[in-house]
Each structure stands twice: as C-alpha cells, then as structure tokens.
Amino acid sequence: MASLTNALVAQAMNLAAGAANIAWPVAGRLFPERLEVDANRSLWVSGTPGYVPRPALKGTTYADLAIIGGGFTGTSTAYYVSRRFPERRVVLLEAASLANGASGRNGGMMLNWVNGYDDATPELAARLYGVTRQGIDDLCALIERHKLPVDYRRDGTVTIYTDPARAAAAHALVEAENAAGIPTRFYDAAALRKHLSVEHGHGAIFDPGTGQINGAQLVRGLGTVLEAQGVTIYENTPVIRVREGTTITLTTPLGEVQAGAIVLATNGYTGKLGYFRDALFPLHSHVFATAPLSAGQRQALGWHGLAGFADDFDRISYASMTGDGRLVFGGGSNDAYSYLFNNRTIYPGGSVNAHGAQVAMEETLARYFPQSRALPITHRWAGTLGITYDRRPLMGVRGEARNVYYSLGYCGHGVTLANLAGEILCDLYAGDDTRWRDLPFVNSGYHRIPPEPFRWIGYQLFTRLTGKSPRL
Numbered sequence: 001m002a003s004l005t006n007a008l009v010a011q012a013m014n015l016a017a018g019a020a021n022i023a024w025p026v027a028g029r030l031f032p033e034r035l036e037v038d039a040n041r042s043l044w045v046s047g048t049p050g051y052v053p054r055p056a057l058k059g060t061t062y063a064d065l066a067i068i069g070g071g072f073t074g075t076s077t078a079y080y081v082s083r084r085f086p087e088r089r090v091v092l093l094e095a096a097s098l099a100n101g102a103s104g105r106n107g108g109m110m111l112n113w114v115n116g117y118d119d120a121t122p123e124l125a126a127r128l129y130g131v132t133r134q135g136i137d138d139l140c141a142l143i144e145r146h147k148l149p150v151d152y153r154r155d156g157t158v159t160i161y162t163d164p165a166r167a168a169a170a171h172a173l174v175e176a177e178n179a180a181g182i183p184t185r186f187y188d189a190a191a192l193r194k195h196l197s198v199e200h201g202h203g204a205i206f207d208p209g210t211g212q213i214n215g216a217q218l219v220r221g222l223g224t225v226l227e228a229q230g231v232t233i234y235e236n237t238p239v240i241r242v243r244e245g246t247t248i249t250l251t252t253p254l255g256e257v258q259a260g261a262i263v264l265a266t267n268g269y270t271g272k273l274g275y276f277r278d279a280l281f282p283l284h285s286h287v288f289a290t291a292p293l294s295a296g297q298r299q300a301l302g303w304h305g306l307a308g309f310a311d312d313f314d315r316i317s318y319a320s321m322t323g324d325g326r327l328v329f330g331g332g333s334n335d336a337y338s339y340l341f342n343n344r345t346i347y348p349g350g351s352v353n354a355h356g357a358q359v360a361m362e363e364t365l366a367r368y369f370p371q372s373r374a375l376p377i378t379h380r381w382a383g384t385l386g387i388t389y390d391r392r393p394l395m396g397v398r399g400e401a402r403n404v405y406y407s408l409g410y411c412g413h414g415v416t417l418a419n420l421a422g423e424i425l426c427d428l429y430a431g432d433d434t435r436w437r438d439l440p441f442v443n444s445g446y447h448r449i450p451p452e453p454f455r456w457i458g459y460q461l462f463t464r465l466t467g468k469s470p471r472l
C-alpha cells in the first residue's frame with residue numbers, strides 16, 4: 001500500500017513537472033509509459049559516473065580514416081588502426097556520447113558463436129566458435145594490457161532448454177560440437193539446478209569462457225587509450241551527410257571532415273546515413289536491472305553461479321549477473337522488442353513504449369524465477385539492435401573508391417563480434433584479409449528486407465500472428 005501511495009505521489013509530481021514520461025503504477029511498481037531513450041539510463045552507464053563528453057567538431061578537418069559511431073565497433077577499429085598506423089590521422093565522430101548506442105545499453109552477455117549459421121559444417125562451426133572465443137580472449141587481454149576499469153567476468157553462460165525434446169536435441173548437438181573440438185558441455189536438469197534453479201529448465205548447454213561485461217566502462221575507458229594513441233574524438237557530433245569519392249566528405253552540424261576512408265560503425269542506426277536500409281531492421285530491445293542482491297537473496301532466487309543464461313525461444317530472454325550481484329534481464333516476448341516505422345531509432349530523439357515491455361519482462365522472469373517478483377528494480381532502459389534477415393553479420397568494404405568500411409548486424413552477439421570487428425576492419429583497411437578470408441560474413445552479400453510500408457506492416461503482422469521475429 002505504501003509503495004502504491006509513493007507511486008501515485010511520484011506520478012502526480014511527474015505531471016506537475018510537465019514530464020513527458022507519465023508513470024503508471026502496476027502491482028506497486030512504477031513504470032514509465034514511454035521511455036525517452038535519447039538519454040541513456042542503463043546500469044552500464046551508471047558505472048561511469050562523472051563522464052564528460054568531449055567537445056563537438058567545429059570547422060573543417062581532415063583524416064586518413066574517419067570513424068562514424070562511438071560504440072564497440074568504432075572504438076575497437078580506432079584502437080587497432082591507430083596502433084598499426086600511428087602516423088595516420090584517425091578521427092572518431094560520435095553523435096551523442098561514447099557508448100550512447102547498444103554498446104552502452106545491452107544485456108552484457110559476452111558470447112561465442114555467430115548467428116545465422118545453424119546449418120554450418122563441423123569445420124565451419126569450429127571456425128566460427130574459435131574466432132569468437134579468440135575475440136573474447138583478445139578483448140580481455142586489451143582490458144588487462146591497459147588496466148581499464150571495466151567490470152567483467154568469464155565464468156561461463158548457458159543456453160537453457162525449456163522442453164524435454166529440445167533438451168535431448170541439445171545433448172546430441174553438444175556431442176557433435178565436442179567431436180568438432182568445441183568445448184561446450186551438456187547439463188541435464190539436475191546439473192543445471194546446481195548452477196541455476198530455473199523453472200522449466202530441462203537441460204542446458206554450458207559454454208565456458210563466456211561471460212558478462214560492462215560495455216559503457218569498456219568504450220569510455222578505451223576512449224582515453226585512443227587519445228593516447230593519437231586518435232581525435234569528437235562527441236555530440238552527428239554525421240548528417242556522407243559524400244563519397246576518393247576523398248569522402250562528412251558533414252556535421254558545425255563542421256566537415258575530408259577523409260581518405262571512413263568506417264560505418266553505426267550498427268542499427270546505419271540506415272539513417274543512407275546505407276544498408278535494405279539489410280537491417282533496427283529493433284529496440286528492453287532491459288532492466290535490480291539492486292545488488294545479497295548472497296542469501298541470490299540463493300533464494302535460485303542463482304547459484306554462472307555469468308548468465310539465454311533461453312531457447314525465438315523472442316529470446318537473456319539474463320546476466322554482475323559481480324556485485326545485480327540481475328540484468330531483457331527480452332522474452334513480443335512486447336519486449338519493437339520495430340518503429342521507417343527505421344526510426346533511439347538516436348536522434350524518440351521514445352519507445354516501455355510500459356508493455358517492462359510488465360511483460362517481469363512476468364517472463366517470474367516464469368523462470370518465481371521469487372523474482374519481489375526484487376528491487378533500479379534501472380530500466382532500451383537500445384537499438386541491428387538485425388539482418390538471416391541473422392548473419394556484415395563486415396567489409398564498399399563504395400566505388402573501395403574506401404567505405406562497415407561492420408554491423410551482429411544480431412545480439414555484438415559484445416564479442418563488434419569488438420572483434422576492430423581487428424577485422426583494421427586488416428581490411430591495411431589491404432590484408434588473409435586472416436579472415438574464410439569467414440562467410442566478410443565481404444558477403446545479404447538478403448534484402450522489403451521497403452516501407454511493407455516492412456512495418458509485415459513485421460507487425462508476422463510478430464502478432466506467430467509470436468516470432470521475422471527471419472529467413
């Protein structure tokens with residue numbers, strides 16, 4: 001009753017202040033009806049207190065390489081290129097602040113695998129697994145090398161199977177993976193319960209070495225390293241126009257960059273720049289995080305160990321646990337994902353319906369952990385994912401002058417892949433793709449998504465009728 005009264009008081013205060021977000025109390029909790037998502041309120045960003053964005057670009061400058069976007073893709077590319085070519089001028093242009101996008105708003109799961117290759121041969125499966133595992137190793141080595149203040153853990157994650165037949169199929173899959181040299185492990189229901197006492201857990205695939213990471217701390221910490229390596233970073237600097245040529249002109253509100261080459265490191269926002277509009281769905285995904293839970297609370301909940309889990313549904317649920325005991329949860333239903341007409345995204349401006357998403361997500365979490373209804377939630381946020389039709393990422397170089405580099409469409413595995421992208425794009429920029437030539441998503445074609453209004457109508461119809469996400 002007291003919390004309901006508090007909620008109503010807070011709602012009245014919101015209205016009195018003329019706040020755009022009207023809050024509705026549900027079961028004693030306060031939900032924003034719409035989430036103004038330009039301001040990043042993720043748990044991860046709250047781990048970088050006092051962060052001050054760098055000044056915007058004013059006037060004209062030049063660059064050998066201009067990187068558009070300050071998330072994992074942009075900062076990892078700037079890192080590897082500036083180390084390899086210290087004499088070249090690299091500039092990074094970020095529309096808002098570093099980690100404004102998905103890199104500072106995700107579920108924190110640092111995962112292996114590349115989506116979209118379920119039919120891979122054992123050799124390709126081993127290669128895809130190996131490249132992402134190496135990517136995580138490289139990322140953690142980078143953090144340690146520069147002593148970045150980044151919270152991360154690598155004690156493994158599981159995919160849980162919620163039905164006996166799917167669990168049996170997962171067991172067979174693990175045997176095939178082990179035969180291909182992939183070190184995943186199958187947990188039956190009893191073994192799973194030792195780590196996670198989830199309802200409906202009939203079995204799980206454990207993936208060692210995967211984990212959880214605070215992406216905002218990583219990206220913002222890396223910003224300082226980049227500057228020490230000679231990279232110039234401009235924040236509050238949206239690129240509003242790209243004019244291609246042997247020299248590319250990038251127009252920003254107060255300036256211009258003349259660049260020999262550029263990197264599109266804008267993932268779900270890339271359509272706004274006129275690129276890959278037919279390749280990517282910008283999909284909004286919602287997340288919440290609890291206050292730090294004591295060891296007793298975690299035991300009572302059923303979370304005995306592991307960095308995180310995802311489930312086996314198309315509208316995937318994902319959950320992870322920070323080192324200080326905060327449970328982070330996202331996805332799990334149609335309501336927890338949204339596509340906005342004409343590729344609208346969080347930047348610049350905009351809001352998404354948070355009320356339905358947050359109610360649905362708490363219900364989903366309670367299906368797995370019935371005791372979770374009582375948990376104190378401290379952070380709620382949403383972010384833009386870049387989703388391709390066949391769930392395969394796209395990395396490569398394009399343009400008549402072959403000087404427009406890109407890496408995007410990670411489909412929920414970007415914590416690892418977008419950081420690996422820096423290594424791959426650096427080699428492509430250096431004119432040497434030998435390490436990556438066998439990866440099927442490097443300089444590949446892609447399946448096209450229909451234009452609007454068919455895209456929006458198709459998305460709404462398909463998701464409402466099937467409860468799934470459109471895919472090939």
Ligand SMILES: Cc1cc2nc3c(=O)[nH]c(=O)nc-3n(C[C@H](O)[C@H](O)[C@H](O)COP(=O)(O)OP(=O)(O)OC[C@H]3O[C@@H](n4cnc5c(N)ncnc54)[C@H](O)[C@@H]3O)c2cc1C
Pocket residue numbers: 068069070071072073074093094095096097098099100101102103104105106107108109110111237238239240265266267268269272273284285286287318330347382383384385386407408410411412413414415416418
């Ligand atoms: C809610 C959510 C949960 C997720 N959970 C996971 C997870 O648990 N595990 C996982 O592996 N992946 C997850 N992902 C995906 C992962 O976070 C992304 O794939 C990854 O962060 C993409 O990094 P990026 O640098 O390519 O893009 P972003 O981080 O989106 O960065 C793009 C940047 O470009 C900037 N920008 C946009 N337009 C312009 C412009 N015109 N000019 C200048 N700058 C511009 C944006 O402000 C932004 O900072 C999740 C994503 C979301 C949204």
